[in-house]
Amino acid sequence: MVEAGQTRKRKRRTQSAPTVADVARLAGVSPMTVSRVINRETAVMDATRDKVREAIRALDYVPNSAARSLAGGRQSRIALLHSNPSASYLSEFLVGTLQEAGASDAQLVVEHCAAPESAEALAARLDAHRVDAVLLPPPLCDDPALLAVLQARGLPMVQIATGRAVDFAHAVTIDDERAAYAMTRHLIDRGHERIAFITGDTNQTVSSLRLEGYRRALREAGRALAPDLVVEGDFTYRSGLAAAETLLALALPPTAIFASNDDMAAAASAVAHRHGLDVPRQVTIVGYDDTPIATTVWPELTTIRQPIQDMARRGTQLLIAAIEAKRLGRAASVHHECLDFELVLRESDGDRPHD
């Protein structure tokens, strides 16, 4: 049997999706030009660029990301460190991060940080994974030991939703003080006189910002700050239960309760019902964060929505840019960004009841 002559060996390449070479052939240019078009480089004539774009569309070409990161010498691995048990926060966060990471074909590694672990041990785990940068959602974003260790390793990092942005890390936040101010202002505008506040865990930096926003709104409205209307909570449902009991047992109970998160607001709502009070007809209850529990309980909670996905996306972008800058030896300038919150009006707030 004689060989067919042609296809003597041609190794591998059985599957075949279109490659740059295919596109180049169809467009009548070199593969390099195709690459330039894909990477939006400038030195390509408009006519050429259009031809290539056309060919890409015709072949339904999608670049091979493995080849890109191999050839380009850039493959970034971003770690998402979390200790936060709030699953809803995490999933929003993950979705945002994955979108952005997918677009820049960066790899994401999710690492859970148990409390007792030393920051050094954690950093060692990151090294083992060859991590290039780190995403820090709350409350980890405020852990000084962790921040220090990461800084010492020269890893770019971004604090998400921190109340205390450090100067060596990127940060993407919302303005918690202003958000709490806006919510309190909203309650004032609905006619409420006695507005109570349930604080968050005093160890988290955002807690004091939220309290401060509440205070400023009252101050600016010329209201007295009744100390008995500010009760300490720690972000748990249970603490919300206790705080609401305290508030509703007052001789002159509040007509509105602003809880520093939705879990505590949900608890307050449960306590109000237990006291035979209708929400919002007899007492207004509002929360913060817009976690799933806000729409689970009835009545659904009026609350502050943080753009978690957007924050995650933006944080990831910053990290990818930082990795690139570092690779090029450029000094990375640190960005602190503040995104907009949203006041979400649902069913749990109403006008001040007529006495």
Place this chain on the structure above:
Amino acid sequence: MVEAGQTRKRKRRTQSAPTVADVARLAGVSPMTVSRVINRETAVMDATRDKVREAIRALDYVPNSAARSLAGGRQSRIALLHSNPSASYLSEFLVGTLQEAGASDAQLVVEHCAAPESAEALAARLDAHRVDAVLLPPPLCDDPALLAVLQARGLPMVQIATGRAVDFAHAVTIDDERAAYAMTRHLIDRGHERIAFITGDTNQTVSSLRLEGYRRALREAGRALAPDLVVEGDFTYRSGLAAAETLLALALPPTAIFASNDDMAAAASAVAHRHGLDVPRQVTIVGYDDTPIATTVWPELTTIRQPIQDMARRGTQLLIAAIEAKRLGRAASVHHECLDFELVLRESDGDRPHD
């Protein structure tokens, strides 16, 4: 000018992490042998393997995943399709999937399925992303149109926690009937006579399985099935509120309420409190799923834990295997696996109250 001979050009390679070549040099073998050790191939002598392992450890070598998937011609992209608004489910799921995908350097794309979108439109989106296989958490895993379209495209897929596994898809489930049976059995063992059941959304396949488990337990215990003790819900908090009101308004109210998910159990708990009933002293309330709300509300709910992360991990494994099999032209056998659930005892269940 004569060339210096040696370092004439040597392009690129500035960064340098250790490569197979470095390991090979140190171990005194060829790069191919190193590759064999990494990929656990058999044709390597133990002595050689140990040398290579030693060198890997010494250099702290980590294979370059981009190069691996490029050279190996295998790069899998797995889509996670979700319509489920339950963020907590999603985040557990994502963490499990990411772990497994990271280990096999598969890429994960998360696609949200809005309800009105046609299955075809969705499949087109998958094509655009060059997706190789699809993960289907509930309730999408039971969408016949979607399943059909994916099957037509020949995409491997896995139904997670479905109540109705189809024969052309992999499936990873828990035994909902048996779990509901176990929970009901537990309530019987605590002495309860009048055990109520709040059903889930009747459109989801798991709902009837859970009801069936409840029924079987009562039957086997020789109890009558009181029809007034089974109330329809639809998995929402609000439906749980209504169902619990109905149940507690009965002339002979139940001493235990088994809700088909935690949201409804939390609602039932709120209603019980509103009725001045202590949980669990006067009425026992148990849920299902072990979502975060189970540990948020007080008292914390006794519930059934599904191993969501494990299911996601296993499902991902099955898909990666299926993609590999397909690539090799082997017919993929379909796997249906059933993982263990766990009965999580917390604070919301107690013995039958003494009349």
Place this chain on the structure above:
DNA sequence: GTCCGTGTAGTTAGCGCTAACATTGCCGAC
């Protein structure tokens, strides 16, 4: 001994892309 089979290793040639350099053509400056 020759032969073949088998188990262990090494060689070669890409996977699909892009960095770095090379080339071409065109324009204005001298």
Place this chain on the structure above:
DNA sequence: GTCGGCAATGTTAGCGCTAACTACACGGAC
């Protein structure tokens, strides 16, 4: 003109790894 400079494109050589082949040693069958 011719030369430098620039802008648009092409060429070459890998990125780090592994598929597919080759090479060789050993060992038993004939």
